[in-house]
Amino acid sequence: MSKKISCKNYDISINEVTYLQKLIEKINPTKVFILVDSNTEQYCLPHIYDRLPDTNLNVIRIKSGESYKTIATCNEIWQSLKDNHADRKSLMINLGGGVIGDMGGFCASTYMRGIPFVQVPTTLLSQVDASVGGKLGVDLDGVKNMIGVFQDPVAVVIDTNFLKTLPYKELLSGYAELLKHGLIADAKIWGELSVIKDITDIDFERIVHESVLIKKSVTEQDPHEKGIRKVLNFGHTIGHAIETLSLSTDQPLLHGEAIAIGIIMEAFLSYQNEFISQEEYLTIKTRIKALYGNKAKSLPSHEQIISIMKFDKKNNAGKILFALIKDIGQANFDITIDDAQIKAAVEDYKT
Numbered sequence: 143m144s145k146k147i148s149c150k151n152y153d154i155s156i157n158e159v160t161y162l163q164k165l166i167e168k169i170n171p172t173k174v175f176i177l178v179d180s181n182t183e184q185y186c187l188p189h190i191y192d193r194l195p196d197t198n199l200n201v202i203r204i205k206s207g208e209s210y211k212t213i214a215t216c217n218e219i220w221q222s223l224k225d226n227h228a229d230r231k232s233l234m235i236n237l238g239g240g241v242i243g244d245m246g247g248f249c250a251s252t253y254m255r256g257i258p259f260v261q262v263p264t265t266l267l268s269q270v271d272a273s274v275g276g277k278l279g280v281d282l283d284g285v286k287n288m289i290g291v292f293q294d295p296v297a298v299v300i301d302t303n304f305l306k307t308l309p310y311k312e313l314l315s316g317y318a319e320l321l322k323h324g325l326i327a328d329a330k331i332w333g334e335l336s337v338i339k340d341i342t343d344i345d346f347e348r349i350v351h352e353s354v355l356i357k358k359s360v361t362e363q364d365p366h367e368k369g370i371r372k373v374l375n376f377g378h379t380i381g382h383a384i385e386t387l388s389l390s391t392d393q394p395l396l397h398g399e400a401i402a403i404g405i406i407m408e409a410f411l412s413y414q415n416e417f418i419s420q421e422e423y424l425t426i427k428t429r430i431k432a433l434y435g436n437k438a439k440s441l442p443s444h445e446q447i448i449s450i451m452k453f454d455k456k457n458n459a460g461k462i463l464f465a466l467i468k469d470i471g472q473a474n475f476d477i478t479i480d481d482a483q484i485k486a487a488v489e490d491y492k493t
């Protein structure tokens with residue numbers, strides 16, 4: 143059974159087989175450009191290609207992975223659009239995970255000052271998180287999402303069948319965002335998802351739908367992250383720093399793996415600030431470590447983590463600001479945390 147979520151400026155369709163085809167027919171673009179990486183070209187493109195109307199279709203291929211989420215890759219994409227005569231009435235379809243969505247959306251939003259684009263997210267992470275809310279961009283010098291814009295797509299077209307070819311590690315990475323959505327906005331979702339042993343076994347259509355509703359509700363209240371949207375950063379302030387540091391090692395962490403560590407550390411800060419009880423904190427720590435393992439041995443030092451966090455876009459006048467949970471299923475934001483507390487959170491993770 144398919145589902146549709148109506149946002150202010152666009153619709154999100156879930157498992158509606160003919161949605162993309164009908165949308166393209168309605169837009170009637172001069173050309174269609176489908177951005178893929180090597181994996182989504184192999185596993186996902188065949189499922190949509192034959193369903194697309196017989197428009198002028200062009201495929202733009204890039205290498206897969208976070209390390210290619212750069213301005214250098216954007217240059218290739220912009221060049222390809224130009225070489226193939228994309229005009230303002232061309233449509234871009236970003237078929238892939240968060241890297242393709244963030245970077246393809248950024249390229250579309252800036253090419254000729256903006257052409258329409260559709261997000262077709264193919265990873266769990268991009269279906270429940272990256273494709274919704276209009277944040278687009280690329281990394282700079284290894285620092286995540288330093289360059290970017292806010293821009294809504296024409297539509298988000300989710301097909302949970304794409305998750306069948308996703309490697310387990312990638313599925314688990316996206317699962318961290320589902321857990322985060324539960325922790326900040328819906329205690330029932332957290333309670334249900336945090337105790338599941340085999341995450342391949344869940345009803346993704348239902349869970350993706352519930353999770354997207356949370357992200358949509360928060361981002362629509364505050365599209366440009368001036369206030370309430372900051373609650374989505376729970377787990378990400380420390381998590382992003384750990385992810386960034388891991389990218390230059392021989393054991394880079396996936397986004398969600400780093401966020402899982404960030405969730406534990408920021409739940410510790412929530413406990414230290416008396417927003418949740420010690421018992422609630424320990425439950426979060428135990429359940430997340432059961433799913434993601436204990437990464438204590440490969441953890442960077444608190445000094446390294448703090449020095450990366452100072453670059454975070456979310457800081458204010460040099461103060462590191464956090465979103466923390468306030469009871470399970472609620473969150474607050476703009477909480478100043480000092481270096482000593484961050485050090486304590488890093489140390490506690492190891493125990």
Ligand SMILES: NC(=O)c1ccc[n+]([C@@H]2O[C@H](COP(=O)([O-])OP(=O)(O)OC[C@H]3O[C@@H](n4cnc5c(N)ncnc54)[C@H](O)[C@@H]3O)[C@@H](O)[C@H]2O)c1
Nearest residue numbers: 181185206239240241242264265267271272277304307308
């Ligand atoms: N814009 C936002 O609001 C937002 C939110 C969260 C994360 N992000 C960004 O999202 C990115 C991470 O996204 P991701 O985890 O999807 O990473 P990704 O795009 O790198 O995809 C992960 C891997 O899965 C492969 N893949 C994708 N779909 C597949 C499928 N159906 N079958 C088999 N393989 C498939 C990809 O080729 C890639 O190797 C990060 O850059 C992060 O900053 C953005």
